Amino acid sequence: MRAEFVNPFLSSLLNVLKTMAALELQPQKPRLKKDEVARGDVSGLIGMIGPQTKGSLSITFDESLALEIMERMLGERPRSIDEDVTDMVGEITNMVTGGAKRMLAEKGFDFDMATPAVVSGSNHTITHKTDGAIIIMPFQSSYGSAHIEICFD
Template identity: 45%
Template sequence: MDVGIINPFLEATLEVTRTMANMESRVGKPALKKGNQANGEVTGFIALSGPAHKGTLAITFEKEALLAVYERMLGEKLSELDDSALDLAGEITNMVCGGAKQRLSSSGYDFDLTRPTILTGKPHEINHPGNGPVLTLPLELDQGKMYIEVNLSR
């Protein structure tokens, strides 16, 4: 998997959490994902397609992380995940993809993005349809974790 394509997704995620939620994230060790099981309760999922690559991006939130991001971004405290928290997960996924697309475009990559799909439940599965490996990057917030998953193939 091309690091030049993966890093813009990581950079965009860090930027969104820093600027929109005023939260710093610590990046964990990247790993190849085995299986389809999500690591959290809510996932924003987007398909990517371009002339040279096709793939998917998923951002999975542990409940505590999404509730903390929600409170920081919207100023309202939730005790449970509701439709507004799910909408925020989709919006964050959309912002990350937009930021990554802008970064990739300046490097000569061109992608079209679908609208985010939200997957919920503990457990739930994330089915990346591509035949390439799925790279998982954990991000640790003070209040829980987020996981970026990227699957790209030529």
């Protein structure tokens, strides 16, 4: 998977969190996921289908970071990952994927998005089942970490 393919997702997450929550994440270097397992507490997942390819995307947050985003967006901090938090994570997943979709469409790469699902559970992992490569993009902040994983067959 080429960099021109990865960067739209990376910059889309940075944009969404800056715009919605005035939060700046520090992106780390994207890399191929091999034995690495990324863990988190709340994740958004979405399927993508295009004319030549199909794949999936996940965005995983530490609980502390998800709660900080909620507080910055709504002015109130939930005590734990509740329905408002999973709604927000689903919405962020839609916005990030939609933003990347628009950027990739300009380069002639089209796909449609399924509806997102949100996983909630302390320290869970997600494995994308694909014959192709899986790219992991880690993000750091003083409130905890996030990461995007994408794969296309």
